[in-house]
Amino acid sequence: IGENIQLLVDRPDGTYCFRLHRDRVYYLSEKLLKVAASVPRDNLVSLGTCFGKFTKTQKFRLSVTALDFLAPYAKYKVWVKPGSEQSFLYGNHVLKSGLGRITENTAQYQGVVVYSMADVPLGFGVAAKSTQECRKVDPMAIVVFHQADVGEYVRSEDTLT
Secondary structure (H helix, E strand, C coil): CHHHHHHHHEECCEEEEEEEECCEEEEEEHHHHHHHCCCCCCCCCCCCEEEEEECCCCCEEECHHHHHHHHHHCCCEEEECHHHHHHHHCCCCEEHHHEEEECCCCCCCCEEEEEECCCCEEEEEEECCCHHHHHCCCCCCEEEEEEEECCHHHHCCCCCC
């Protein structure tokens, strides 16, 4: 979302912040942060909305719980055709044949928000090809690597925090 991160922090309904707790990054209001300060860290399970976590190799992985906050401010977007929505929601990558539209000037390996053709955010991905490469690539080539999708609510409901 680039510089739009400022819109997440300074909101009209108060000031919000990001906090790291046990390799997970949480997004919460400063009011909730002050309340959580009274709870010992060992007893604190979760606070606010989980935006993602750091892997064992210290790479950050976005969680689907951040989708509602990040989708309105995304710079790079990809729209998938109705026939490919279900495939993406099952955790598969987006193929060129399922690509509806893509934001102009999307670079290779750029993070993108995946939308349905009805502008409903479905999840996150990483562009496997740039916008220019997508135009002349094979229909069965992967254009967006799957990272997270709203289908995870059903597939992993017991492990999402």
